[in-house]
Amino acid sequence: MANPQLADRLQIVSPSRTQQVTATVDRLRREGADIIDLGAGEPDAPTPEHIKAAAVAALDQDFTRYTVGAGIVGLRDAIGTHYESRYGVRYSRDQIVVTSGGKQGLFNVSMALFGPGDEVVTHVPGWPSISEQVKLAGATPVFARTHAEEGFELRAEPLLDAVTPRTRGIIINSPGNPTGALVSEDELRLLADGIRGRDIWLVVDLCYEQLIYDPSPHNLPGVLAECLAQQAVLVGSASKSYAMTGWRCGWIVAEPGVAAACNAVQSHSTSHAASITQRAAEAALRGPQDWLDTMRAEYRGRRDALAGWMADDGRFRVVRPAGAFYLFPDVTDVLDEEVRRTSSDLALALLTEAHVAVTPGEAFDAPGYLRLSYTVPMVQLEDAWRRILTYLG
Ligand SMILES: Cc1ncc(COP(=O)(O)O)c(C=O)c1O
Known part of the structure; x- marks a missing residue:
C-alpha cells in the first residue's frame, strides 16, 4: 500500500x-x-559564564516546571528594560511574549496575523524562513528586491510598490541576513507613512540589532513608537547577541492584542520557552554588556x-x-x-x-x-x- x-x-x-x-x-x-x-x-x-551560571542556578533551584506562557516576569521586564535603555521606548509587560527563538517569534506572528488570501511583502535577498513561514500560515509572500549597487539598502519605495489591496503585512529584517544591510530610520519612517492607518502590519526582525559595526542611527523601535505603534511588531532574540543560539530564546513586542494573539498560537504549540533558558536570557539582558x-x-x-x-x-x-x-x-x-x-x-x-x-x-x-x-x-x-x-x- x-x-x-x-x-x-x-x-x-x-x-x-x-x-x-x-x-x-x-x-x-x-x-x-x-x-x-x-x-x-x-x-x-x-555563551558567557555569567549566563551559564544563571542556568545552573535555575537547575539547582529546580526551576524546571512550566512557566507562564508569555514568559517569566523577570525576563519580560528585562526585555522591556533593554528597549527602554537602548532605544528610549517603553513597553508594558503585556506587550512582550518570550518565544523559543526569534524564529518561533516570527512564526507565531505569521500564524497570528496572516492567512489564506493575504499577501505579505518581504525583501530578497533575504532570510528564507520569513517567506516559508508566511506560506505555512497560508498566505502568499511577495518579494521586493534590494540591489548590490545600493549596498542592498532596504528602501521604502520598492516595498510600498509591492503593496496591493490584498497586502496584510510587510516583514523586514535589519540588519539583514544574508546582506548585513540596514533600513535607515528615514526609510522606515517613509515606510510607516505609506501604511499608517491601513490594514497592514509591519513586522521588524531585529535579531541582529546588537551587531552593527559602523556608526549608523538604527533606532527603529523609536521610529515605530512615534509613528506606527498600533501596527508594528518587533521580533528580537538572545541568539546572536549573547552567543545563545542553542538555548532558543527570542521575543515578540507588539500592542497587547497582538501579543495576546501570538501567545495564543504559542500556547498550543511550544507552550513557552524552556524555563532554564528564560533565567539564562534574563541574566544575559541584565548582566554586563x-x-x-x-x-x-x-x-x-x-x-x-x-x-x-x-x-x-x-x-x-x-x-x-x-x-x-x-x-x-x-x-x-x-x-x-x-x-x-x-x-x-x-x-x-x-x-x-x-x-x-x-x-x-x-x-x-x-x-x-x-x-x-x-x-x-x-x-x-x-x-x-x-x-x-x-x-x-
Ligand atoms: C534574519 C534572522 N531572523 C531570525 C533568526 C532567528 O534566530 P533564532 O531563532 O536563533 O533567534 C535568524 C537566525 O538565523 C535570522 O538569520
Missing part, C-alpha cells in the same frame, strides 16, 4: 537550505574531513579583513555590510560553463574540494552570490581564504 499523503502545505514549503549546509558539514566532519565552516549563522564564542563590545570589535576586524582580501583579489565583488556577521559577494566572475555553472555548484565544490563550507546565494533567492559567515577565529578565516584561492587557482 502506498504511504498516506503528506499535508498539502508541504507542497509549497521548502526545507531550510542553511540547515542543509549544517547537516552536510556535520556528516563530512564525522567522516574525518577538516572543514572550516563559514556556513553557520551563529557566533563562535561560547561590555562583552558585546569585545565581540563587535572582533567581528568588525574579521569583516574588514575578509572584505579586504576579496577586494584585493577582485573576483568576489563585495559590499562591506553594516551589520550581522556575513559577507555576501557576487561570485559570477568565478563561475564557468563547466563545473561551476551556478553559485550552488561553487558552494558544493568549495565544500567537497576546498573543505570550506559556505551557503549558496540560491538559499536567499540570490543566485550568483555566496554567503560567508565570519564566525570563525581570524586564523581559520585566513586559512579558509587561502583554501578558496588555492581551489580557484
Whole structure:
C-alpha cells in the first residue's frame, strides 16, 4: 500500500537550505574531513559564564516546571528594560511574549496575523524562513528586491510598490541576513507613512540589532513608537547577541492584542520557552554588556579583513555590510560553463574540494552570490581564504 499523503502545505514549503549546509558539514566532519565552516549563522564564542551560571542556578533551584506562557516576569521586564535603555521606548509587560527563538517569534506572528488570501511583502535577498513561514500560515509572500549597487539598502519605495489591496503585512529584517544591510530610520519612517492607518502590519526582525559595526542611527523601535505603534511588531532574540543560539530564546513586542494573539498560537504549540533558558536570557539582558563590545570589535576586524582580501583579489565583488556577521559577494566572475555553472555548484565544490563550507546565494533567492559567515577565529578565516584561492587557482 502506498504511504498516506503528506499535508498539502508541504507542497509549497521548502526545507531550510542553511540547515542543509549544517547537516552536510556535520556528516563530512564525522567522516574525518577538516572543514572550516563559514556556513553557520551563529557566533563562535561560547555563551558567557555569567549566563551559564544563571542556568545552573535555575537547575539547582529546580526551576524546571512550566512557566507562564508569555514568559517569566523577570525576563519580560528585562526585555522591556533593554528597549527602554537602548532605544528610549517603553513597553508594558503585556506587550512582550518570550518565544523559543526569534524564529518561533516570527512564526507565531505569521500564524497570528496572516492567512489564506493575504499577501505579505518581504525583501530578497533575504532570510528564507520569513517567506516559508508566511506560506505555512497560508498566505502568499511577495518579494521586493534590494540591489548590490545600493549596498542592498532596504528602501521604502520598492516595498510600498509591492503593496496591493490584498497586502496584510510587510516583514523586514535589519540588519539583514544574508546582506548585513540596514533600513535607515528615514526609510522606515517613509515606510510607516505609506501604511499608517491601513490594514497592514509591519513586522521588524531585529535579531541582529546588537551587531552593527559602523556608526549608523538604527533606532527603529523609536521610529515605530512615534509613528506606527498600533501596527508594528518587533521580533528580537538572545541568539546572536549573547552567543545563545542553542538555548532558543527570542521575543515578540507588539500592542497587547497582538501579543495576546501570538501567545495564543504559542500556547498550543511550544507552550513557552524552556524555563532554564528564560533565567539564562534574563541574566544575559541584565548582566554586563561590555562583552558585546569585545565581540563587535572582533567581528568588525574579521569583516574588514575578509572584505579586504576579496577586494584585493577582485573576483568576489563585495559590499562591506553594516551589520550581522556575513559577507555576501557576487561570485559570477568565478563561475564557468563547466563545473561551476551556478553559485550552488561553487558552494558544493568549495565544500567537497576546498573543505570550506559556505551557503549558496540560491538559499536567499540570490543566485550568483555566496554567503560567508565570519564566525570563525581570524586564523581559520585566513586559512579558509587561502583554501578558496588555492581551489580557484
Ligand atoms: C534574519 C534572522 N531572523 C531570525 C533568526 C532567528 O534566530 P533564532 O531563532 O536563533 O533567534 C535568524 C537566525 O538565523 C535570522 O538569520
